[in-house]
Amino acid sequence: MSSVDFEVLEATMHWLDAGHRMLLVTVVKTWGSSPRPEGAMLVLRDDGRVVGSISGGCIEDDLIDQVRRYGVAQGVPKVVEYGISAEEAHRFGLPCGGTMRLVLEPITRQSRIQALHEALSRGELVARTLDMTTGAVTLGPPGTTDGVHFNGMHLTTIHGPRYRMLVIGAGQLSRYLCQVATGLDYQVVVCDPREEYVQTWNVPGTQLVRTMPDDTVLEMRPDERSAIITLTHDPKLDDLALMEALKTPAFYVGALGSRRNNAARRERLKEFDLSDAELARLRGPAGIYIGSRTPPEIAVSILAEVTAAKNRVSLPAILRVERGKTAKAITNDGTPISALDRVW
Structure with missing residues (x-):
């Protein structure tokens, strides 16, 4: 909650x-x-x-x-x-x-x-059920992880831990992303075993761990209220987290990188016995296309996609980073906007 x-x-x-x-x-x-x-x-x-x-x-x-x-x-x-x-x-x-x-x-x-x-x-995680005719309340395990259920006779509300976010990498982009994520009420854990990055980490409201990313994901035991984002650009770290994260019920698993790097990443992840369905859950390049260039803008782009996933909003394909960049390239070449429908 x-x-x-x-x-x-x-x-x-x-x-x-x-x-x-x-x-x-x-x-x-x-x-x-x-x-x-x-x-x-x-x-x-x-x-x-x-x-x-x-x-x-x-x-x-x-x-x-x-x-x-x-x-x-x-x-x-x-x-x-x-x-x-x-x-x-x-x-x-x-x-x-x-x-x-x-x-x-x-x-x-x-x-x-x-x-x-x-x-x-x-x-x-607790379900609180209110009897509308008597005012009596019962507490018990929830049937779902979120939501409100009201049928006129009973009101059931689900209460539990805040949404969690695991960020791999303690670089500059991570600082901007985590600052906003804490404002969005996520419980944020940052994982980075690299000494040169953890020494300068100072984002209030976040927890910094130095364990290896795959071990961190396993220890976290992500559920449907969890988001996992890799931001290091280092396959030795990002891939370790993703190979475990994609097997979990986490509502969002995303990776920073170019379109080419993400295509190569998907090929590498196939070697870790991930199914096609699990690989399809990877959001990469992470974020929606807003023309972002600076670390603060990229953080906004990623968190916008995370928020949509959390709220179960299906974004149109044109908003994906790879599609948006392709669309911009086409329109910059003089292709009429009406012709974009043929591209998608």
Whole structure:
């Protein structure tokens, strides 16, 4: 889960200990455009204090006003919707056509917030199921690694460790990429056994290890919340990581390099008993084509592709680095843009 949602649970636990009444508000469904995704949470205290976010602020303001007017009733959870009409969408600052369905849950000792917080502190992945008719909560192993499931009777939310990112190489590009990745709430580990690179590494919020890349991948045990990116340009390091990473459920495995280098890399990886399906998972050259040249721009390009993969967004082929560079070369030669369809 994101650090923001973890802060929501921590605030809920502390405010409950202090004797406050409060509502835990969860986005369970969105239609059209919406400021925050399904699963976003906030906790609203009886005096109007808020931790977390479910919109750009207007819905929060309305909920705060309701609590200040009527207090927090100790009853069963209820469902509310915002943005059903165009006028209401405009009033609450929702994008055109946006609608949000929320569950408002009065928090009590039976809400099991402390037990959930303790499980998350141990790094566990937990499904929290709320019974809408009684307010009772159960905690258990999740059937999936992410998502929100609401059928009107039960609300199940998945909570667990932040998304993880393993970066092979501690060079200049890695510094820019890791700075942004920590801002995107990844738990970042940087692997580089080379002495000359680790001596100058200083990116707050990251962990630096000096083990060999293949051993690092095996020790990490990547899951569906993991991304692995190789940035050294050194086959002795990058290939070691990739030969293990491509066998894991990691949602993103990418490698920096030119189109020619990546073609050669794929041929080398075939010698490590990787299947065609496993090789097809390799994103290389890593990133989307935005004309990036400097290390900061390349970092943005790579993280844009990682974000799309994390959010299960299928990017058009023209955005891949190799396709984008080919398209630029064609158009620079005077080929009309309409002719690009024949290239793809």
